[in-house]
Amino acid sequence: MRVIAAMSGGVDSAVAAALAVEAGHDVTGVHLALSQQRQRQRLRSGSRGCCSVEDADDARRVAAELGIPFYVWDMADRFAEDVVDDFVAEYAAGRTPNPCLRCNEKIKFAAVLDRAQALGFDAVVTGHHARLAGGELRRSVDTAKDQSYVLGVLTAGQLAGAVFPLGSMTKERVREIAAERGYAVATKPDSHDICFIPDGDTRGFLDRRLGAAPGPVVDAATGAVVGEHTGTHGFTIGQRKGLGIAVGDQRPRYVLGIEPVSRTVTVGTADLAGVDEVRTGAPTWTGPAPSLPFGAVVQLRAHGAGVPCTVTGDDDGGLVLVLHEVQRGVAPGQSAVLYEPDAERGDKVLGQAAVARAARRTPVA
Structure with missing residues (x-):
C-alpha cells in the first residue's frame, strides 16, 4: 500500500x-x-x-x-x-x-x-x-x-x-x-496534558481566552454561598481540588453542577456526587449500529475503568446508559465510549457518544 x-x-x-x-x-x-x-x-x-x-x-x-x-x-x-x-x-x-x-x-x-x-x-x-x-x-x-x-x-x-x-x-x-x-x-518523554497548553495551566489558558466572569459557588445541601469564582470555565464535574470554598465541616466537596448563564457552580458531598444514568447526544459507530437495547461496557474518561451498562435510546436520537455501578465525575462533553461486553471480545470498540447529562436513578443510601 x-x-x-x-x-x-x-x-x-x-x-x-x-x-x-x-x-x-x-x-x-x-x-x-x-x-x-x-x-x-x-x-x-x-x-x-x-x-x-x-x-x-x-x-x-x-x-x-x-x-x-x-x-x-x-x-x-x-x-x-x-x-x-x-x-x-x-x-x-x-x-x-x-x-x-x-x-x-x-x-x-x-x-x-x-x-x-x-x-x-x-x-x-x-x-x-x-x-x-x-x-x-x-x-x-x-x-x-x-x-x-x-x-x-x-x-x-x-x-x-x-x-x-x-x-x-x-x-x-x-x-x-x-x-x-x-x-x-x-x-524522549511521552507527551502529557493538552498539546496546545504546554505549561499545563488549563484554567489560565481559558481565562485568557474567555476573560473573568465571576459568580457564586453554592452548596447543594443548604443553598448557601460558600465561595466565589472568576469563571465557570475553571471547573469540571467531579472536581475536588481548587474549589476555593469555606464550609462548616471537614467533608470534601465535589463539583456537582455548572451553570454558565447564571455563573453558578454547585458543590456537594461525596454521597451526592454519584450517578448511575448517563444521557448522550447522537452516537457514532465504528461498525454497524447495534440493535437497541443492548449490553455494553462504557468508559467515561480517557483513563477511566470500564463500567457495565445497559444501552437504550431516547426520543432525540441519543443514548441512555444505565450504569450497573455508581460513578463520579461524569461530565457533560466527555465521550462515553462503548465496548463489547463479552469476556473474550471485551476489547472491541462499538462506538461513542458525547455525554449530555448524568443523574442518579437509585435513591442515595
Whole structure:
C-alpha cells in the first residue's frame, strides 16, 4: 500500500513509520504543523506539549534514517478552528471536552486522511496504541497505554483508512525497537496534558481566552454561598481540588453542577456526587449500529475503568446508559465510549457518544 506515516516527532510514530516500511509499504512521512505560533514553540518543556519545531526536526531525522520522503503539512488554521476553538467553546458552555478525541476525529482521520486519499494514498499510519482486527477497533495489548478511547469516535470508513502498527506490543517494546535502530527519540518523554497548553495551566489558558466572569459557588445541601469564582470555565464535574470554598465541616466537596448563564457552580458531598444514568447526544459507530437495547461496557474518561451498562435510546436520537455501578465525575462533553461486553471480545470498540447529562436513578443510601 501507499501510506502516509503521521510523524509527530515522538517515539511511537517513529517506530510505527519504521514498521510500515519494514512491512513493505510505500511510505511517505508527514509532520503536522498545528501551532499558529510555531516560532514560539521551538522547544518542548519535558513531557509537556507537542508539535513544536523541535518535534518536526526529530521526525525529519527519523524519516531520513528510513530513507522515505518527508513533508510538513500546515494544518494550524484547521486545528485552531476544529480543536482549540471547540475546546474553548465547550468550556464556556459548561462542558468538559476531550481535545485529543476531537483532533483524531477532525484532523488526523478527516483532514489528513482526506488529503492523503486525494493524493492517491491508501491509508494513514499512526503511532496510536490500539489494534485493528478484521476492520474492528480494539484495545491495545498494553492496557496502560491503550488509546482506543480517543479513537472511539472514528467511523468504519475512517478505520478502513487507518493502520495502527503498535497495538500488539507494549510501550517498553516500542522503546526497545527505537533503541535497537539507534533513534534519538527512543528515550524522549511521552507527551502529557493538552498539546496546545504546554505549561499545563488549563484554567489560565481559558481565562485568557474567555476573560473573568465571576459568580457564586453554592452548596447543594443548604443553598448557601460558600465561595466565589472568576469563571465557570475553571471547573469540571467531579472536581475536588481548587474549589476555593469555606464550609462548616471537614467533608470534601465535589463539583456537582455548572451553570454558565447564571455563573453558578454547585458543590456537594461525596454521597451526592454519584450517578448511575448517563444521557448522550447522537452516537457514532465504528461498525454497524447495534440493535437497541443492548449490553455494553462504557468508559467515561480517557483513563477511566470500564463500567457495565445497559444501552437504550431516547426520543432525540441519543443514548441512555444505565450504569450497573455508581460513578463520579461524569461530565457533560466527555465521550462515553462503548465496548463489547463479552469476556473474550471485551476489547472491541462499538462506538461513542458525547455525554449530555448524568443523574442518579437509585435513591442515595
